[in-house]
Amino acid sequence: MEEPKPKDETVxxxxxxxxxxxxTGCNNCKNRRVKCDETRPQCLKCVRSGRQCEGYxxxxxxxxxxxxxxxxxxxxxxxxxxxxxxSSSTAGSPPATRHPVRKHPRVxxxxxxxxxxxxxxxxxxxxxxxxxxxxxxxxxxxxRPGGFAFxxxxxxxxxxxxxxxxxxxxxxxxxxxxxxxxxxxSHSEASIRHAVVALGALYKTxxxxxxxxxxxxDNGLGTxxxxxxxxxxxxxxxxxxxxxxxxxxxxxxxxSERTILISIVLFTCFQSFTGDHKAAISQIQHGLGLLEERRxxxxxxxxxxxxxxxxxxxxxxxxxxxxxxxxYDMAFHxxxxxxxxxxxxxxxxxxxxxxxxxxxxxxxxxxxxHIPEIFFNAQEARTxxxxxxxxxxxxxxxxxxxxxxxxxxxxxxxxxxxxxxxMQLKQWGATFAPLLDSRRNRGVxxxxxxxxxxxxxxQLMTGILYQMGFSTSEMDFDNFYxxxxxxxxxxxxxxxxxxxxxxxxxxxxxxxxRHKQPPSYDFPGLTSHQPGTSREEVDYSHIKASFALDxxxxxxxxxxxxxxxDRKLRREAIRLLxxxxxREGMWDSxxxxxxxxxxxxxEEAGLTPWDGRGAGFGEIVSDERRVMIKEIxxxxxxxxxxxxxxxxxAREGDRDDRAMETHIWx
Numbered sequence: 001m002e003e004p005k006p007k008d009e010t011v012x013x014x015x016x017x018x019x020x021x022x023x024t025g026c027n028n029c030k031n032r033r034v035k036c037d038e039t040r041p042q043c044l045k046c047v048r049s050g051r052q053c054e055g056y057x058x059x060x061x062x063x064x065x066x067x068x069x070x071x072x073x074x075x076x077x078x079x080x081x082x083x084x085x086x087s088s089s090t091a092g093s094p095p096a097t098r099h100p101v102r103k104h105p106r107v108x109x110x111x112x113x114x115x116x117x118x119x120x121x122x123x124x125x126x127x128x129x130x131x132x133x134x135x136x137x138x139x140x141x142x143x144r145p146g147g148f149a150f151x152x153x154x155x156x157x158x159x160x161x162x163x164x165x166x167x168x169x170x171x172x173x174x175x176x177x178x179x180x181x182x183x184x185x186s187h188s189e190a191s192i193r194h195a196v197v198a199l200g201a202l203y204k205t206x207x208x209x210x211x212x213x214x215x216x217x218d219n220g221l222g223t224x225x226x227x228x229x230x231x232x233x234x235x236x237x238x239x240x241x242x243x244x245x246x247x248x249x250x251x252x253x254x255x256s257e258r259t260i261l262i263s264i265v266l267f268t269c270f271q272s273f274t275g276d277h278k279a280a281i282s283q284i285q286h287g288l289g290l291l292e293e294r295r296x297x298x299x300x301x302x303x304x305x306x307x308x309x310x311x312x313x314x315x316x317x318x319x320x321x322x323x324x325x326x327x328y329d330m331a332f333h334x335x336x337x338x339x340x341x342x343x344x345x346x347x348x349x350x351x352x353x354x355x356x357x358x359x360x361x362x363x364x365x366x367x368x369x370h371i372p373e374i375f376f377n378a379q380e381a382r383t384x385x386x387x388x389x390x391x392x393x394x395x396x397x398x399x400x401x402x403x404x405x406x407x408x409x410x411x412x413x414x415x416x417x418x419x420x421x422x423m424q425l426k427q428w429g430a431t432f433a434p435l436l437d438s439r440r441n442r443g444v445x446x447x448x449x450x451x452x453x454x455x456x457x458x459q460l461m462t463g464i465l466y467q468m469g470f471s472t473s474e475m476d477f478d479n480f481y482x483x484x485x486x487x488x489x490x491x492x493x494x495x496x497x498x499x500x501x502x503x504x505x506x507x508x509x510x511x512x513x514r515h516k517q518p519p520s521y522d523f524p525g526l527t528s529h530q531p532g533t534s535r536e537e538v539d540y541s542h543i544k545a546s547f548a549l550d551x552x553x554x555x556x557x558x559x560x561x562x563x564x565x566d567r568k569l570r571r572e573a574i575r576l577l578x579x580x581x582x583r584e585g586m587w588d589s590x591x592x593x594x595x596x597x598x599x600x601x602x603e604e605a606g607l608t609p610w611d612g613r614g615a616g617f618g619e620i621v622s623d624e625r626r627v628m629i630k631e632i633x634x635x636x637x638x639x640x641x642x643x644x645x646x647x648x649x650a651r652e653g654d655r656d657d658r659a660m661e662t663h664i665w666x
Contacts, residue, residue, distance in 0.1 A: 024036075024038060025038060025043070026038070026042075026043045026045075026046065026053050026054060026055060027054040027055065028043075028045075028046050028051055028052075028053060028054055029043060029045055029046070040184075040258075041053070041055075041180075041181055041184055041185075041258075055180075055184050153233065154197045154237070157197045157198075157200035157201045157204065157233070157237075158186070158193075158196060158197055158200060159200075160200040160201075160203055160204055161196050161197070161199055161200035161203070162183060164200075164203055165199050165200050165202075165203040166178040166179045166182070166183070167179065168203065168546060168547065168548060169199070169269065169547070169548055169549050170548065170549075170550070171451075171454075171548035171549065171550035171551075171552055171584070172447060172450040172451035172453075172454050172494075172548075172550070172552055173378065173379065173382060173451050173550065174379070176313060177265075177313050177314070177317055181262070181313065182196060182262065182266070183196075185258075185259065185262055189259050189262075189263075190241075190244040190248075191241045191242075191244040191245035191248070191259075191263050192241070192259070192262055192263055192266060193241075194237045194238070194240040194241035194244060195237070195238065195241040195263065195266035195267065195270065196266070197237045198234045198235075198237035198238040198241060198270055199234075199266065199269060199270060199273070201230050201231070201233045201234035201237060202230070202231070202234045202270070202273050202274070202547075203547075204225075204230040205227050205230040205231040205234060206544070206545055206546075206547065207544075208225065208226060208227040208230060209227040209545070234270075238267075238270050241263070241266070241267070242267070245260075245263050257290060257294060258314065260290065261287055261290060261291070261314050261318070262314070264283050264284075264286065264287040264290075265287070265314075265317055265318075265321070265549075267279075267283050268280045268283040268284055268287075268321060268549075269549050271283065272547075272549065272583065272585050272586050273547050273583065274637065275588075275635075275636030275637045276636070276637065277328070277338075277586045277636060278338055280325075280585075280586055281325050281328075281334070281338045281340065281586075282337075282338075284318070284321045284322060284325050284340065285337075285340065285341075287318050287321070288318060288322055288340075288342075291315065291318055316383065316386065319386050319387075319390055320386055320550060320551070321549075321585070322340055322342055322390065322393075323386065323389050323390055323393065323551070324550075324551055324585045324586065324587070325340040325586065326340045326342065326393050327551070327555055328585075328586050328587065330408070330465070331555070331558060331629065331632075332629070332631070332632040332634075333407075333629065333630060333631045333632070335631075341397065342390065342393055342394045342397055343394050343397050343398055371384060371388075371424055371427045371428050371431055372384070372431060373431060374431060374434070375431055375432055375434075375435050377435075378435065378448065378451045378452050378455060381428075381431075381432050381435060381455055382451075382455055384428060385428060385455060385458065385459060385462075388421070388424055388425065388428060388462075389458075389462055391421070392418075392421050392462065392466055395418055395421065396408075396410065396418075396466075396469055399414060399417070399418075405472075406472065406648075406649055406650060406651040406652070407628065407630070407648065407649075407650075408469075409469060409470070409471070409472055409648070409649070410469055410470050411470070412470050412471070414470070415470040418466075421466060422463070422466065422467065425459060425462060425463045425466070428459060429456075429459055432455065432456065432459070435452060436452055436456055439452040439453065446497050446498070446501050449493075449497065450494045450497065450498070453490040453491075453493055453494050453553075454490075454494065454551075454552050454553060456486075456490055457487050457490050457491065457553060457556040458551065458555070458556060460483045460486060460487050460556065461487065461555060461556040461559050463483065464477075464480045464483055464484075464559060464563070465559065468563075472648055472649030473623070473648065473649070474563075474623070474626035474627075474628060474648050475623050475626070477563045477564065477565070478565065480563075480564075481564070481566060481569075484560045484563075484564040484566065484569050484573075485566075485569060487556045487557065487559070487560055487573075488557070488560060488569055488572050488573055488576070490553075491553045491556065491557050491573070491576050492572070492576060494552075494553055495540065495543070495553070495576055495579070495580045498543055498580075499540045499542055499543055502542035502543060502544075503542045506542055507542075540579045540580060543579075543580055543581075544581075545581040545582065545583075546581075546582045546583070547582070547583045547584075548582070548583075548584050548585070549584075549585055550584065550585065551584050551585060551587065552582070552584045553576070553580075553582075553584075554577065554582065554584045554587040554588070554589045554592055555584070555587055557573045557576055557577050557589075557592065558573075558577070558587070558592040558595070558596065560573035560596075561573040561574050561577060561592065561593065561595070561596025561597075561599075561600070562595065562596050562599050562628075562629060565603070565620065565621040565626070567604070567607075567610055567616065567617060567619070568617065570596070570600055571600075571610065573596065574593050574596045574597050574600070577589045577590070577592050577593030577596065578590060578593040578594075578597075588636060590666050591634065591636070591639075591641065591666065594641075594664050594666050595629065595632065595641075595643060598643055598662060598664065599627065599629070599645065602625075602627060602645065602660060603621045603625045603626055603627065604621060604625075605625070606625075607619045607621070624658075626648070627645040627646060627647065627648075627658050627660070628645060628646070628647075628648045629643070629644075629645055630644045630645055630646045630659075631643075631644045632644070639665060639666050640663065640664065640665045640666075641663070641664050642661065642662070642663050643661065643662050643663075643664060644659070644660070644661045645658070645659070645660050645661075646658050646659040646660070647659075
């Protein structure tokens with residue numbers, strides 16, 4: 001038997017093996033002194049412990065010496081247009097031609113287990129603005145936001161995106177995607193970084209174009225600080241972003257689905273900003289295709305890499321983009337292939353084994369989603385409304401594959417299949433009512449109040465369009481006068497609040513403000529007021545042109561401008577669209593206002609001329625005079641469009657005495 005050791009004898013402890021410390025974990029894990037699994041965008045240790053992952057510190061070189069940027073070799077295939085600046089070209093060199101011809105997009109195979117297709121345009125140039133004087137740009141130097149090499153201009157545009165563009169792209173809602181996820185990814189992905197810089201340059205373009213009076217204090221950009229120069233630089237950075245993504249795919253570099261999807265969102269944003277809606281729709285289509293393939297893959301017994309996990313925020317982004325593109329198509333009636341399909345094509349074929357036996361089988365599940373009894377904030381209400389809108393559009397799309405009605409109008413006999421959607425929209429409105437009533441409470445910011453107003457407007461618009469999706473008579477829109485009136489009042493609240501806030505920031509004492517004439521500017525794809533429009537009347541002189549990726553006040557006001565026959569309300573909707581120049585995704589307020597104005601003049605021909613003081617207020621547009629938009633073919637970059645209208649219930653190929661066409665510029 002072994003004798004026990006004396007108590008005073010020291011027990012030797014085994015020492016841990018000495019290894020170098022890992023410095024690449026997230027900040028939370030480093031502070032807690034635990035090993036980080038380094039899952040991006042948030043490590044699993046933080047997720048499981050309920051902490052907010054603060055991200056990963058940028059890689060820090062051991063030698064703090066400047067590393068020159070080597071020029072990238074020429075593309076041997078020469079497939080990329082020479083009008084795009086390569087990564088080694090200087091940002092200030094304009095292309096030889098001002099109006100390059102757009103080529104068809106090229107399909108590139110992504111090297112994955114299942115081949116996916118990502119469309120990257122061969123030539124992303126939209127239109128270059130020739131500056132009066134081509135500025136001399138400084139040679140590339142080192143700029144270190146996170147340890148990455150930027151030249152001085154790229155670094156400044158990156159800061160513009162971080163401090164201004166990200167919040168503006170969010171629209172009326174806070175967005176973790178723009179203010180956290182995109183910025184994190186820009187530190188590790190070259191294509192995302194160049195796209196972010198391009199969007200920052202577009203923001204400066206819009207800011208300089210709408211500046212009044214011209215000129216501004218020197219901000220370090222020197223002679224480069226002009227709208228044309230910012231715009232040309234944005235196009236060059238956009239070209240670099242496309243080139244880097246394409247090179248990484250061609251060279252079979254490992255790229256996660258998340259990186260590709262974020263790049264698609266940024267490209268969609270850029271194309272919508274510059275007015276290339278066809279390219280934007282194509283990007284959305286391919287993003288939805290990737291998400292659908294991912295959903296199908298998740299059903300297979302495959303082990304997926306951690307970096308392939310696409311979090312809910314990206315799914316929500318694409319849900320909103322799909323709703324936006326679908327609403328745009330429903331209003332403007334795009335031709336194939338620019339039609340968004342929310343339901344996979346196999347499900348729309350009744351003979352497919354994967355399809356439901358009948359539309360009613362699908363509707364029984366799609367109309368049963370739960371609406372909570374209370375929304376604690378606008379973000380919860382927004383998520384619920386997005387989900388409801390998407391399911392309504394899927395339901396209508398599926399029914400349309402079985403019932404081919406005129407102008408995609410469903411027969412009245414199948415309306416009962418979707419009664420649950422109408423009840424859910426009302427239930428959403430009832431749950432949202434306390435939040436709507438609280439928007440004027442102390443402590444609610446102007447942005448939060450505007451977001452609440454916008455959500456209510458979108459809900460009202462969705463209810464109107466859903467119910468009218470089963471009607472072939474334009475007269476039935478008269479039943480929605482209370483909803484039209486509420487939309488206009490809410491939109492007016494948003495615009496007036498915005499004007500007063502901007503006037504207060506700029507002028508201080510609003511009563512002594514001298515900014516009575518708004519600035520006039522010319523920016524491809526986006527314009528302000530035109531001489532003779534109602535902007536001078538309402539005097540929203542401080543509101544500059546703006547861009548957001550999310551829907552806001554423009555689509556609901558467009559519905560009022562084209563579907564409300566109350567002469568006063570319709571004019572107020574058109575006035576708000578024309579006086580508040582903004583782009584919300586692909587929706588442009590000036591184009592929407594011009595379309596509404598054209599339809600109004602057609603329908604009110606023969607009525608007492610409106611004098612602004614109520615002349616002919618009680619006169620009603622007769623059924624024989626009412627028309628609907630059949631097609632709008634437009635070029636947002638050159639700001640011209642061909643509008644076609646006709647009878648609501650007329651089928652294609654039938655004689656239509658109300659058919660009319662016009663060409664407009666703005």
